[in-house]
Every structure is written in C-alpha cells, then in structure tokens.
Amino acid sequence: MKKKYVILVLMLIFLSVLVGCKKEVVTEKDVAEMSFDEIVEAARGTTVTFYGWGGSEDINKWLDETVAKSLMDQYEVTLERVPMVPAEYLPKLLNEKQLESEGTIDVLWINGENFYSAKSNDLLYGPITEKLPNFNTYLDGTSPDVLYDFGQPVEGYEAPYGKAQMVFIGDTAQLSTLPKSHEALLELAKAHPGKLTYIDASHFTGSAFVRNIIYDIVGYEVFLDHVADKAALKETIQPALDYLKELKPYLWREGVTYPAEDAQLDNMFEDGEVYMTMTYTPFHVAGKIADGSFPETAQGFLFDKGTIGNTHFMAMPFNAPNKAAAMVLINHILSPEIQVTKYDPSVWGDLPVTDPLKLTEAQMALFDAVDIGEGTVPQEELLVKRLPEMRADLVPIIEEIWRDEIPGN
Known part of the structure; x- marks a missing residue:
C-alpha cells in the first residue's frame, strides 16, 4: 500500500512539472516591454494564426510551404493559415471587442478600406514596426508606400507585406x-x-x-x-x-x-x-x-x-492571443530571403517591399537572379509609372x- 502511495505521489509530481513546463503565451504588456530577442524566445514552440484572403492556390502554397517551413526551421514556430476575408474577420473582431472576449487571430492580411475601418474602430494592436528588426534594416521607412495605406497614415500599425x-x-x-x-x-x-x-x-x-x-x-x-x-x-x-x-x-x-x-x-x-x-x-x-x-x-x-x-500589409488585432509569435512571423516575412521567394512569378510574382539600397550585394543578387518571365512590364517601368x-x-x-x-x- 505504501509503495502504491509513493508511486502516486511521484506521478503527481511528474504531472505538475509537465504543466509547469507548458509554453505560456506572452501578453500584450509583456511584448511591449521585451526586446526582439526575448520575443523570439517567447515565441518558440507556439503556434501563430494568419488570417487573410485564401483565393489563390499559389499564394496559399507559398504560405503553407515556403513560409511555414522556414518559420519552423528558424524559430520553431508553427504557422496556421486561416482563409478568411475582411468582410468576415472585421465583424468578428468588432464582436470580440464589444464582448471583451479572448482573441483567436494573431496576424491579418489587410489594407485599404479595411485597414481604415479597423484602425478607426481601435481593432489593431500597435504600433508594431518599431519592434521589427527587418523593417528597420531593409525597408525605407520614409517611403509613401510604407507611411500611407490608401492615403491613410499607417503610424506603425501595419507592416508592408508586398506591393501591387x-x-x-x-x-x-x-x-x-x-x-x-x-x-x-x-x-x-x-x-x-x-x-x-x-x-x-x-x-x-x-x-x-x-x-x-x-x-x-x-x-x-x-x-x-x-x-x-x-x-x-x-x-x-x-x-x-x-x-x-x-x-x-x-x-x-x-x-x-x-x-x-x-x-x-x-x-x-x-x-x-x-x-x-x-x-x-x-x-x-x-x-x-x-x-x-x-x-x-x-x-x-x-x-x-x-x-x-498600392501596398498590402500585415497587422495584429488588438486582442491577438500570441503577440510574440505574430511579431516573429511579420518580421520573418519582411526578410529579403523570404521577400525574394514571392517575387518569382512561378511562385506568386509579388513585388518586394525591401529597399534595394538597403540590401547587401548577396541579397541583391538573389533578386537579380529571379526570371520575371515572358510578357511582363519591367519593374523599373512599373516604379516610374506608379x-x-x-x-x-x-x-x-x-x-x-x-x-x-x-x-x-
């Protein structure tokens, strides 16, 4: 009987250790007070949800394979893509705000009228860009494509995703x-x-x-x-x-x-x-x-x-449950090494948001090596006539x- 009691106690201790080791999701206050290195460590072993338009098989494949794999390899973060358009997720966020309920969305693919609506209704967390190393290293923060979204000041509440x-x-x-x-x-x-x-x-x-x-x-x-x-x-x-x-x-x-x-x-x-x-x-x-x-x-x-x-952006809802992993994902997508993968027309053909003047020779060579294919308008002409x-x-x-x-x- 005594032996069974000892075994039971040991099992309870083991279970308590497992519970204690469970990864805790960092709160908004914690993220705001942490360095980016600390945010990365807090995000390891967690899952981040990405909500956005899912109507393109090519884009979905890029997110599910290229981005998800590299995010796991580099940061041990699992990417869960959820296809949902703004007409669905904005009412969802409004309802959660009114009910003061817990959030389920970590990152949004958003821009234009939908950003204007979300920001006007205090549905976004931010500013976030000041926390993102890749934003501050590889993007031109003074560019109108970065500062404004359909004429509305971004004020750090979104980070560029790509250019259209x-x-x-x-x-x-x-x-x-x-x-x-x-x-x-x-x-x-x-x-x-x-x-x-x-x-x-x-x-x-x-x-x-x-x-x-x-x-x-x-x-x-x-x-x-x-x-x-x-x-x-x-x-x-x-x-x-x-x-x-x-x-x-x-x-x-x-x-x-x-x-x-x-x-x-x-x-x-x-x-x-x-x-x-x-x-x-x-x-x-x-x-x-x-x-x-x-x-x-x-x-x-x-x-x-x-x-x-225009520029399409990524943003975080006011009640994003995993803000640390959200910041890691957004920063990861802003890296030149990920931006160049979607620049390829056989993958997506999306214009990068990185500033060529801020790239190293090796990084610039990655973009120069991409074959933009037949029938396209050269990027130089696009920029001149934008x-x-x-x-x-x-x-x-x-x-x-x-x-x-x-x-x-």
Whole structure:
C-alpha cells in the first residue's frame, strides 16, 4: 500500500512539472516591454494564426510551404493559415471587442478600406514596426508606400507585406496595338466590339480599373484632399462617368453585365472570348504563360500616365492571443530571403517591399537572379509609372456611384 502511495505521489509530481513546463503565451504588456530577442524566445514552440484572403492556390502554397517551413526551421514556430476575408474577420473582431472576449487571430492580411475601418474602430494592436528588426534594416521607412495605406497614415500599425500595381494584359495576336490611354482603349473597343470588358467595380480589381480611368481623365491630385461627399465626388468624376457610358455599348455583352472577379476575366481571356484582362499582380502574366493558360502572345502594359499601385500589409488585432509569435512571423516575412521567394512569378510574382539600397550585394543578387518571365512590364517601368492610391474613405463612394450610374443603364 505504501509503495502504491509513493508511486502516486511521484506521478503527481511528474504531472505538475509537465504543466509547469507548458509554453505560456506572452501578453500584450509583456511584448511591449521585451526586446526582439526575448520575443523570439517567447515565441518558440507556439503556434501563430494568419488570417487573410485564401483565393489563390499559389499564394496559399507559398504560405503553407515556403513560409511555414522556414518559420519552423528558424524559430520553431508553427504557422496556421486561416482563409478568411475582411468582410468576415472585421465583424468578428468588432464582436470580440464589444464582448471583451479572448482573441483567436494573431496576424491579418489587410489594407485599404479595411485597414481604415479597423484602425478607426481601435481593432489593431500597435504600433508594431518599431519592434521589427527587418523593417528597420531593409525597408525605407520614409517611403509613401510604407507611411500611407490608401492615403491613410499607417503610424506603425501595419507592416508592408508586398506591393501591387494595376497592369493590363493584351493578346498581341489579336490586337495590333495595346492601348496606352483611355482614349486609345475606347478606339480599340469600337474596333473590336464585344471583345473588351472590365471586372465589376464592386470587386477590388474592377474598382481599381475604374479609378485608373478616373485618374487618366481628371488626374489624381484633385483627390488628395477631396471631401468625402457623394455629390461633390460625382461632380469631380463626371467626365470619367461620361466616358464609361460611352465605352459601355462596345464592351462584352454591351456592358449590361461584367465579370465578377479576376479569375472569370482571366478565363474569358484564355478562351479568346475577350482580348484583354487585368491584374493587380504585375508578373501575373508570366506565370500564366508559363503554365500554358495564357497564349505566348500575351503582353502586360500600362497607361502612359501610369497605373495605381498600392501596398498590402500585415497587422495584429488588438486582442491577438500570441503577440510574440505574430511579431516573429511579420518580421520573418519582411526578410529579403523570404521577400525574394514571392517575387518569382512561378511562385506568386509579388513585388518586394525591401529597399534595394538597403540590401547587401548577396541579397541583391538573389533578386537579380529571379526570371520575371515572358510578357511582363519591367519593374523599373512599373516604379516610374506608379500612381498613388486614392484615399480609403473615397473608394466606397466611387464604387457606389459606379453602381448607380453604369451597370444596366
């Protein structure tokens, strides 16, 4: 009996030691007071959740394989990717804030209107960038692409993830010239009725196309300090609305309906149903040519006056349960060695956020070695013709005006 009692006591002691060794997740207060080396040690052996758009198999694969493996190898942190769009996770965060409940999201893929909404409702933790070594070593902290998100001051509440820019893609086997302006686009549509269209402006890429047309006609400077008023905004963009109405009858299905998303327009382009498509991923065309989806005659191009570019970001919710691992993940993605893996068009084709002037020769050589593929617009031309995004509070108003004025009219 005594022997059994001793064994029981030893088992209880062993279990208590195991419980005591369980990895504790660092609190917000702890993270704010820790050095980054201490944050790294606190994150080891834990899991970090990454919430964001999951609509691209290539991007999902990059996160699940390249990022997850290197994160585990270097920091012993497990990455759990959760596909969830802002329309789902923002209400979730608002509800958690109202109920003062525990969080479940560590890192968000976010930008634009959604960042504006999240920051305005105090749904983000920060500032965080001052804590991230790779941000301060390899990024230009004075760049507008880093300081602003759709015209809204970032103030350290997000860290850049990658850069996007509107690129048009045309089939040179069908089009003798590629339109470099809104006027040339209209003439092309008239010459090839039913063979051009754009994505519904309620969608991110379609909205960007409409804003590009607006910029090409009335410029972008007027929107820098424009009042967020529907009537005033409609008056400002009226020349662009008139243009879109003139363009409409020459579009696919006479502009009565529009492709709902990027993939639908890409499929129409692949099938020869239309002669142009568009993307926010500059090297998208190279990947599509390489896998045989697009013809070898597909060619990316920009308007002469430029196209809209923006930055996508990573942020932490106010109630992120594992803030230490969240900071480790964000810092890891900002490293040149990870940024270059998604620069490759066969992987993603996403523009890097690292500043070439801050890279070592060896790091710069990694980027120079990437084959950006066929049909792409060189990065140098993209940067020269990169236009600033419109303020986030103006974008939904323009989308609403487009829905009022264009489809079905």
